Amino acid sequence: MSFSSPESLRSRPPLAGLALMVALVAAGCSGESGLAPPGDLLGMEQASPMIRAESAAPAMFAPSAAPVVSAAPVGQAMFNDPDLALLPNGPDAPMQNVLAYPVSSGVDMQQMTSALPEGRVDQPVVMGIGTDQPRLATAPRMEPAAQPQIQAPQPEMSRVEEKPRLLAGLLPRFSNPLAKPQWAGGMPAAEKACRQRLKRLGVTFRDVPAINSGKGCSIPYPVEVTELSGGIEIKPAAKLNCQITDAFAQWVKNELAPAARVRYLSGVKSIRQLSSYSCRTMNSKRGAPMSEHAKGNAIDVGKITLDNGRGILVRQPGFFAFREKSLLNNIRADSCKYFTTVLGPGSDVHHKDHFHFDLRQRKTSYRHCD
Structure with missing residues (x-):
């Protein structure tokens, strides 16, 4: 029985690591799709969700009121289906313009929302990225439509029915009986x-x-x-x-x-x-x-x-x-x-x-x- 010196042990890679590398090379050569080669693994990028905004402003956004956040969760279909998407994502409005904040434990949602500049920005803000229930925190700023000027209703004056009054007319006074009709x-x-x-x-x-x-x-x-x-x-x-x-x-x-x-x-x-x-x-x-x-x-x-x-x-x-x-x-x-x-x-x-x-x-x- 022979023992190796410590220097020899440091110069050789561990057997476990060597076995892993052999298995990966074998899998790549055999064409199995279960594992990707290291080069492909390094070239992979996390796909960004595709979000499109509807041509018209959603009904939930009132032009004269503060943005209303829908309580319904935004599902995966909202990101994949361009007809159902609520947020812009395209050549004119790339996804990188969307300000996304991941949700983590201990994060105050009210504090995060108030950290936005003045609470009114040009980009939509999506909350809950990386969770099962992402939701829209704020909508793009929209100029309110000109509201028609509606005059306040004037208080209706109560009509007091007046009784007919007999007014003395200017009738001629006849001193001569012959002139009096x-x-x-x-x-x-x-x-x-x-x-x-x-x-x-x-x-x-x-x-x-x-x-x-x-x-x-x-x-x-x-x-x-x-x-x-x-x-x-x-x-x-x-x-x-x-x-x-x-x-x-x-x-x-x-x-x-x-x-x-x-x-x-x-x-x-x-x-x-x-x-x-x-x-x-x-x-x-x-x-x-x-x-x-x-x-x-x-x-x-x-x-x-x-x-x-x-x-x-x-x-x-x-x-x-x-x-x-x-x-x-x-x-x-x-x-x-x-x-x-x-x-x-x-x-x-x-x-x-x-x-x-x-x-x-x-x-x-x-x-x-x-």
Whole structure:
């Protein structure tokens, strides 16, 4: 048994290492694919994952908000399939632009993310390289699209329903009853026309408030007459309706005054009326129909005074009172052209001392002159 010296042992390679080298050379010569030759082993490079970004930004990235990292793990298909890839990898955007941080134990993910420059970079950052669950830590910076300016909704003003209010209009004030229209409380057109005729006849009158003393006793538009044509006074002043006033003024002007001048060579100074408006029945009898006096539609004449001072009483004249008898007969005959009823001395006992004139309307248009 022989022993080798230590120097000889250091000069020879160990048997185990020599056996390994022989086995590797044999495997390479036999064409087995199980082991690669040392040269190939040195030339191998770790394949980089192929990651492509979609043409459009992923829906998970909101342009106006911070990048949102999907909680779903990025599988191997994301790196191999260009249609599913979320990160750029190509000639225009090589993979080396991707900042990758391997995950190791004890690494604070929040601290690693905050170490990025300002938290906003142009390159995407992938976390978890070398693990089974790589994920996108940040996305490439994208300019937010111009947001349409939306005006803040104005607070709706509460509408308070207002009750209708009556406003005083600028209505004309009528001091003249003839100018006041009927819709404003004025008199009818017929009353206005009648008053115009009185003015043309020279009658002095004034409008007085409506008279209503009860059933059958009223004058809607009465006038108070004080003078007739030629300055002939009515004593006392008579309250009549306009129609009887018009007829009476025409009779005095056209019949009485000319007859007095012919017979007495004098004009008429005044007329004494015994009754104008009076709320009573005919002849003041109980149960009789209402008189025309109750409507201001009649007037009674008791005395006529001439300008020379002579007074002519309405009565049955004496046998020798020729001028007086002629005047009274002329008055009675001519007055029927102006009135529908004429009564006087000789008609009945109730009219023995005055003439009664009225404008009573009868169905047959009959005129009663007695």
